[in-house]
Amino acid sequence: MTVSRFTRRAAMALGVAGAALTAALPASAQDVTFEGETIEFMIPFSAGGGSDTWARFLAPFLQKHLPGNPSVQVVNEPGGGSTKGANLFAARARPDGLTILGTSGSTQFPYLLGDPRVRYEYADWNVVMATPTGGVVYTTPDTGVESADQIDKLAGQDLVYASQGATSLDLVPLLGFRLMGLDVRHVFGFQGRGDGRLAFERGEVNIDYQTSSGYLQNVQPLVDEGSAVPLFSWGALDDEGNIVRDPTFPDLPSYVEAYEAINGEAPSGAEFEAYKAFFVAGFPAQKMVFLPEGTDQAIIDAYKQAFVDIQDDPEFQEQKGPAIGDYQLATGDSAQNLYEQGTRVSDEVRRSVVDLLTSEYDVTLD
Amino acid sequence: MLDAMLSALSDLLTLQHLLYMLVGVTLGLSVGVFPGLGGIAGLSLLLPFIYGMDPTSALAMLIGLVAVIPTSDTFASVLMGIPGSSASQATVLDGFPLSRQGHAARALSAAFVSSLFGGLVGAIVLTGFVLIARPLILLFTSAELFMLSVFGLSMVGVLAGRSLAKGLGACGLGLVIGSIGGAPATGEFRMIFNTDYLYDGIPLVIVGLGLFAVPEIVDLLRRDQSISSEGGLGAGWFTGLRDWWKNWWLSLRCAGLGTIIGAIPGLGGSVVDWLAYGHAMQSERNTENFGKGDIRGVIAPESANNAKEGGGLLPTLMFGIPGSGSMAVFLGGMVLIGIEPGPSMVTTNLDVTYTIIWSLALANVLGAGLCIILAQPIARLTTIPFPQLAPFMIAVISFAAFQATRSLADLVALLVIGVIGVFMRRFGWPRPALLIGFVLAAQSETYLYQAVQFYGWEFILRPGCLILLAFILLSVWFGMRNRVDDTAGDELRADIDDLPSEGRAGLRVRMPQILFALFAGACFAAAFVDSLQHSFLGRVFPLVMASAGFLSVALLTWQLVTKGNRHNVSQDTEVLGEYASDSEAGSLWSGMFWIASLVALSALLGFFAAMVVFFVLFLTIRARTRPLRTILLTAGAAAFVLLLSDALNLRFPEGLLQTYVSLPWPFG
Structure with a gap:
């Protein structure tokens, strides 16, 4: 044509x-x-x-x-x-x-x-x-974490995540948690993030994320009743390509801030480049x-x-x-x-x- | 709570909302009548109009449609032996034999009353349970879901027919076919043989149509009769009502079962009809007629499959997790009118929830009422000479099949599964057993893996699992006692004892059956070999299932070789059974040839042109219709398919021709 x-x-x-x-x-x-x-x-x-x-x-x-x-x-x-x-x-x-x-x-x-x-x-x-779009990572109070600034308590704990598959959108949490140094076991075969949230509510997994609307609708009530603790948002991208706080969740740290809280320095290097490439393709x-x-x-x-x-x-x-x-x-x-x-x-x-x-x-x- | 219920009811009972519901119900009925289209297609038709509507009207319309699909899909199951949707596959087993015996109207009316009753039970349970369901649903973890899958698989015992080895072999085939595609634990692609199509596995609708519809069409094409062998409709719809009334307790049990299975997220609605059918078999007396036209075989699955929709709304509304494909579209519809499901559905949005529940109840009454009125006239289809009906049926199942991924490969898959179905029918292999294995393959593998990951092997000691284990053992025990025999044409030929049964000559008589058993064995061997190239988690399920299937088939082959023609494993409708001494019946291959020709023409010309050519050829050569009538019938079918695909925004599968020439719609 x-x-x-x-x-x-x-x-x-x-x-x-x-x-x-x-x-x-x-x-x-x-x-x-x-x-x-x-x-x-x-x-x-x-x-x-x-x-x-x-x-x-x-x-x-x-x-x-x-x-x-x-x-x-x-x-x-x-x-x-x-x-x-x-x-x-x-x-x-x-x-x-x-x-x-x-x-x-x-x-x-x-x-x-x-x-x-x-x-x-x-x-x-x-x-x-x-x-x-964006997403928020949250955990259960059973991990001893009571608020987002205590995320470093997760280091060394056995964490379990309900994943849709290693090559699905859940590749972002897979690479992200790994880079942070969190010890997360990924259990595959879930049919969607909703399915994963159900596993969280059943107590089968102790770390999960939901996309923004799913979080607001279904996880916020859990946070209010004290059975879930938000940790960080994956973040948004500013005009220079930096990962910044998600405008929908201005009070939550971004992934980069959460990384710093655990590791004491900002993420960098080849592994971070890899994470970021898939993060951008999966969220912003x-x-x-x-x-x-x-x-x-x-x-x-x-x-x-x-x-x-x-x-x-x-x-x-x-x-x-x-x-x-x-x-x-x-x-x-x-x-x-x-x-x-x-x-x-x-x-x-x-x-x-x-x-x-x-x-x-x-x-x-x- | 009462406030919310009453305000929802008064809101709903206005003329405008009822009218919208009637639109939904009418559309649901028209779509549901066509096999394979079902709720997903119907809801997709409505979605473009939903945005901007007032929420109550939109919900009434959507629910009106969802509620009547499992009612209206009964027409195809009962009248033509084509599973109208995955929720009414079991209805075919007894519904279609009833039609062939001339009891179509009776079977339909019994089915519709059961549907109505099941739908109401679902709505009532929903009303009571919606406030307390959340913790109950959360009780079902991956461990309990695995046990429920095994419970489903235990129904194979009752559906295995005369030979348990055949039943297990068929179930094993289903499990192996069901594990084609991505492994749940690792995502490795199994048994894909470098074919893009197999990455997603074979769609359920194609397995259902191939196993049930294709063999019946092939069988009917061997004689020039109508579907109803009596030619008439037999006892009217009132008998059907009485049948239901006599079995109301069975109907209630199955409706309860349907609601529960529907409400548990993750199990999916496609086994609910088989569970109900198996339950009827296990719990009822005098079951020897099941599979040959027992009205209870219609009442049980139909009571359950409507109740399932009510149950299925629970996880959809409260957790935002769709239990089925149509629930996924319903969820999309809710988002478009600005309602987000979640815990708020039982707090601030409780009135919306009750609007949905009341709509469900009302729509069931409307839908079943309309269907009962339509039953008598539509049942006349069974009195049309089959050769004139056949091209429509072949076109309809092809159309339904390529809804799955909208490609030519769907038609090829239909043909392959269809050939397997034809031979399973001929050699008395239980097709329901294959289907149950297929449906539950992915679920049992996924949940077992997840349960072991989360709880270790001790998961089996969880209280819920122990209770379900007791149910499974009971089910197996009852299943062994009351086995259903759906094997078609099991009457043996009169002169069977004149055939050689022993030694080499006997072997030659049973050779076709032996070859089919060997074919099944080869499938298991292929699955076994394929599994060896994967990691442990990707391999273990198909490996174990293929080995078990292989052992069953080995036992079967040994029995076929060593036992005589009259042994209960031996069955062959062509050599030993109904067709052996029937000189008037046409060849088994003629029907398959016609179906294959439509697929081949589609590969060359694209589906639409192929369908037109196929109609003209079939009507002229096979049905010997006059030219004018041929043209009219072909034009009618073409116009209808065009209308449908235009409404559904559907492109037809392309053929070789389209790669060379760019043609306008509908040819390109």
Whole structure:
């Protein structure tokens, strides 16, 4: 698909004469319209999960703010831990702005780890929006920890964590706890963070984390009744790429502060680089929206503008709580920034993480 | 609490909310009638409209839909022998034989009253338990969940049919097929043979359709009759009501069982119908007719599968943990209307919880009522000559199958499992045993591993585990006493004693059965060899299961070789049974050929074009329909499939053609 074919199509849709003339001119965002079109918002997960809900919540706002108010439909293409849908998008989506892809950390991780099922290349795609999320790590008072500043008491204790798998999003806590020097045993095979929280409530595990909304809704009551103690948030990323406190939990230390409390110095070195790469892909850049390779700049700009407008829409700000959390959508340069940090990892870092997973957790990736 | 209940009720009983509920119920019925679509597809249809609706109306609509799916999916199970959803697989065992005996309307009405009753029991239990359920649910740790999985597996005893060796062999096959894909403890991929498709394992819907629907279609295609061999509908729906009334105690027990299993997060709803069916077998008298058309075999699973939805709401609302696929979508719907599940559902949001519970009860009444009214007319499907119905059924099961991952591989998997199902039917292997093994494979492995990690092997001494262990032993004991025999066509041919039974000649008579047993043995061997390349935790489960299965099959093979044709392990409908002396029946292979041809055409042309070509070919060659009628039937089917896939935002699987030519929807 070329630029000229797109504009011709748009022009015909508008019934404007002189299509040939328009086609010859360079297109700009103002010329783009999706009137009468249907946009497929591809989600590589089945209906009902977090990514699906995120997309379905965004769809009516996209419809409202994209030029020409096209109909936006969420299309679920689940399978292969989201690699199938992303492969499909890479192989089939035409660069006409009518098919967009929503990815999640579960799509980023297999790509970063070099999973053999991955046949998509993030570098080819054009990011138009990123939705950050966060999470809070908490423990039980049985560990003797009564508040976040006593986290150093955890050192040397036997900790157990309910994990969804070493290559899932739970790779972030796996690398993070390890780097901190906490002695955590990961028990795998859990079906989601909710499942892990249940194991915490049953007393089977003594350290857990929940994403922001899950924490506020389900763990805060436990904290209030004294059966859980929050330790730290994974944190957010500032414009310079530093891990800072999560704006949703300004009173909780970030991962970096918690690390300092245990180890007496800020984290650094190759292992921290590895942790950070997966942290960014899993939290600040967890969910992203992409246009396919070769999409005309005017279409990309139209999408970017639409997400800026969504961000400014008071209705969106008022309603976003349950589906998005208290985070701002990252648009424009900050989306680009998160995308670059969340989808690029050096071969060295990749190798070190894969070696760790293979030697300690029997994970085979090729 | 009373305040919340009453305000929820008065809120719900306004015309607007009832209308929305009726929309949900109607949509649920229409979607549920089509096998394999079920709650997930139905809820996904509603989700786009949910955002911005007032919460009570939206909840009424969503619950209306969820509540009636296990009611309406009974149509396919009873009338066509196609499991309407994973929750009504067990209904097929007796419901479909009843249809073939001409009792379709009776079976349906008994099923619907049971569903209605089960749904109400679920809602009542929910009303009482919602306030105290939280600590009760937390009692079920990974250790108890493992014991519950074993309890489910113990039902194999009762469902094993005439030969326990075959039953265990079939269950072993299910366990091995169920452990394809990522290992729960390590994430290692087992038995994937470099195929992307197998990474996720084989979807349950495909195993259900392949084992039950494909063999029945193949069987029906051998004769040019209608499904109902009597041609009529037989005793009407009133008999079905009376049947239920006579068995209300069984229905109540199964409804209770369904609610409990549904309420325990992690077990999932897909075994609940088998547990209820097994329970009926173990506890009822005079069970020799189970599997051949006993109405209690319909009442038990149908009472349980509706009650399960009520129970399933507990973990969904209180912990935000969806117990099933449709509950996951329901959860997404709740988030879209701004309700986040959690402990607040029994405090500040208690009125919302009661709105949901009352909606559930009301929707069950509405849904079952509508279904009972529709039972008589829809049951007429069973009087249509089967060759005219067959292409629709084949298209429907294919459509249902590729809902799983929406790829051609789904159809191939359906065909492979279907062939296994056909041979299991022919040689009298119990298909329910395979299915139970398949469903419980991942759960039993995951929970055993987790229980040992958390509690060590002493987990078995936990009080809950000891109680469940007692249940398991009871279940095995009752199971050995009352074994159900669902093996089709077990009447032996009249002149069976004229066939050689001893020595080489006898061996030749039983050779097809022996070969199938050897095939099963080869599957176990393959699983065994594959497991050797994994780490201990990734290997141990398939290794043990494959070894056990191999031993059962070895015993079976030895019996087949040394015992005579009349021994209870020996069964072969083609050589020794119903088809041996039936010269009018067509070949076993013809039905499989037609199903395979649709899959092959899809691989070439993509599903939609393939379906159109298939309809024309089948109706012209096999059903010998006149050209005009062929065109009309084909156009009708095509239009319907297009409508459905448009509503579901579904792309059809592509074939070879589409890789060369870019075609417009629906062809590309």
